Amino acid sequence: ELVLTQSPGTLFLSPGETATLSCRASxxxxxxxxxxxxxxxxxxxPRLLIYGASSRATGIPDRFSGSASGTQFTxxxxxxxxxxxxxxxCQQYESSPPWYTFGQGTRLEIK
Amino acid sequence: QVQLxxxxxxxxxxxxxxxxxxxxxxxxxxxxxxxxxxxxQPAGKGLEWIGRIYSTGSSNLSPSLExxxxxxVDTSRNQFSLHLTSVNAADSAVYFCAAAxxxxxxxxxxxxxxxxAVVTVSS
Numbered sequence: 001e002l003v004l005t006q007s008p009g010t011l012f013l014s015p016g017e018t019a020t021l022s023c024r025a026s027x028x029x030x031x032x033x034x035x036x037x038x039x040x041x042x043x044x045x046p047r048l049l050i051y052g053a054s055s056r057a058t059g060i061p062d063r064f065s066g067s068a069s070g071t072q073f074t075x076x077x078x079x080x081x082x083x084x085x086x087x088x089x090c091q092q093y094e095s096s097p098p099w100y101t102f103g104q105g106t107r108l109e110i111k
Numbered sequence: 112q113v114q115l116x117x118x119x120x121x122x123x124x125x126x127x128x129x130x131x132x133x134x135x136x137x138x139x140x141x142x143x144x145x146x147x148x149x150x151x152q153p154a155g156k157g158l159e160w161i162g163r164i165y166s167t168g169s170s171n172l173s174p175s176l177e178x179x180x181x182x183x184v185d186t187s188r189n190q191f192s193l194h195l196t197s198v199n200a201a202d203s204a205v206y207f208c209a210a211a212x213x214x215x216x217x218x219x220x221x222x223x224x225x226x227x228a229v230v231t232v233s234s
Contacts, residue, residue: 034219045207045224046158051217089158093211093219098171100148100160100211100219 002026004090004103011108017080021106023090025071032068034093037075040105041086049088050075077108085110113138113145115208115225123232129195131228133208134188140166141186146211148221149182149193151204159204163211164191198232205229 003026013019021037029035035053038046048057050066053073063078077084090103119131133147140147148163162172164182172180176195184191195202206228209221 033216036220038221045209045227046221047224048220048222051220055216057217057220057222091158091220095219098146098163099173100150100163100221102158102160104157 002029002092002094002099002101004092004101006088006090006103006106008106009104011106012111013080013108014111015080015082019075019077019080019084019108021075021077021088021108023073023075023103025073025092028071029092030094030096032073034095035066035068035073036091036093037064037066037073038089038091039084039086040089046089080110082110084108113210113223115210115223117206117208117225117228119228119230121229121231123198123230124234125199125232126197127232129193129198129202129230129232131193131206131208131230132190133192133225134190135210136189139186140184140189140191142166144213146213147184147191148209148211150207150209150221151202152207152227153201153204156204161193161195161206200232203230203232 032053037050040046053068054066087105116134143166146163149161164170170182179196181194208225210223
């Protein structure tokens with residue numbers, strides 16, 4: 001069973017700084033094309049940020065970027081703004097058998 | 112733009128069956144371009160995929176829940192539903208419905224989410 005492990009658990013940064021969030025897969029993925037990142041604010045549903053490991057979803061500013069290297073995936077947020085404070089989740093889709101896996105989340109706090 | 116809205120009872124007693132419905136607007140389930148999923152999130156915890164259904168009624172379920180879960184689709188009402196039997200306190204969570212494209216670059220990603228339905232299981 002694929003497990004996605006996110007680190008760190010919580011990230012404390014200041015406005016203007018750069019956030020680097022990691023997600024490590026327990027095994028090689030069938031395709032990095034099926035890897036995504038989401039942002040979730042309190043009381044809201046998750047919002048898709050990145051799909052295909054590195055493509056930004058519609059309306060997502062270019063401060064957000066995703067990258068992949070082997071089983072390690074990274075979400076980078078440049079020029080942090082107070083509104084970036086949220087939970088961030090990584091997610092992988094396997095097609096056979098169909099299965100969607102989420103990481104446990106990273107909390108980003110902007111101080 | 113497709114929009115999703117969950118509905119159903121918010122409070123259940125242990126051993127009862129949870130039934131939630133997701134209403135789809137701005138698009139048609141019959142188009143066959145999306146998989147329609149249910150995802151839940153216990154308070155203060157992460158996201159757990161429960162299962163998905165296609166317009167034909169074919170479903171795929173999480174092995175951890177498949178003994179208690181069934182899903183159905185009503186294309187005439189443009190709705191799909193989740194049924195979870197024998198609920199207990201551990202099933203208390205926010206339940207989201209979500210849509211993921213079947214193909215294309217965004218395949219496997221949940222582009223559209225409902226606002227979530229809070230479900231509490233308590234005696």
